[in-house]
Amino acid sequence: MAGSLYGFIVDAEMTYFACFRKPTSTSLMLTYPVPPFTTIIGMIANALGVSRPVYFEGIAKLQELLCLNLRPITTLQRPSRELAKILKLVGEEREQRQPTSFPSSPMHKYFLVRPAFRLFVASEDNEAISEIVNALRQPERPLYLGQSDDMVVVEIVWQGEVLPTESDQAWAMLVGARASNEQSVELLRLPLAFASERQLLYSPLLSLPTRFPFQLPNPEPMWRFGDETVPLICIREAMKNAVAGETGGN
DSSP states (O other): OOOOOEEHHHHHHHHSOOOBOOOOOSSOOOOSSSSSSSHHHHHHHHHHHHHHHHHHHHHHHHHHHHHEEEESSSSOOOOOEEEEEEEEEOTTTTTSOOOSSSSSEEEEEEEEEOOOOEEEEEEOOOOOOOOHHHHHOOSOOOBBBSSTTOOOEEEEEEEEEEEEEEEEEEEOOOOOOOOOOOOOOEEEEEEEEEEESEEEEEEEOOEESSSSSSEEEEEEEEEETTTTTEEEHHHHHHHHHHHHHHHHTO
């Protein structure tokens, strides 16, 4: 992507707990260490007040427009664990029955305690960025990240033109497996986008350093948000690559 973008930095602080559930976890409720891209786009859609009848159209529009990245503000923490009681809501009369009348099963739930993240958001559409910033400052609905009761407080800390540059310091996750003698990284793939109501696409392999900035051996192409340089994952392009990967490029 050539030329400049428009974007902003938003700090998102969870006031209590957070669980970014891995969709493939069943007997254990596992959490990602950071919010997936789908979760961030959902929060933005919530701030914009996208209504249920046009929800998937609104999500698709944001997926088309936005490039994203993020990092934990504090040191990357390991998840805590609790034993939760999960109700199995089954049957046609589940709305009329008392919760205690449903079968239940114990499950270990992993969660993060008061995590905070710095989100980098950019687009070629300056008007869309301005609309999102205004919505985050005055959201149409209460904001949360992950589960609907995991409330989040957001603060816009920078807004402006995002310029291409080269840097040997990365202030957010990196694409691909990275290694460093001085800094360790966690490798992960995050839910990237919904190709349809039921098809979930995943990001390329990402490296999440335990602290920032991550020092690279040589300068690499990045984007400058104020004083910080980050790689960006453009959802539209990443979706195309993910679909091509699933189909073997055919």
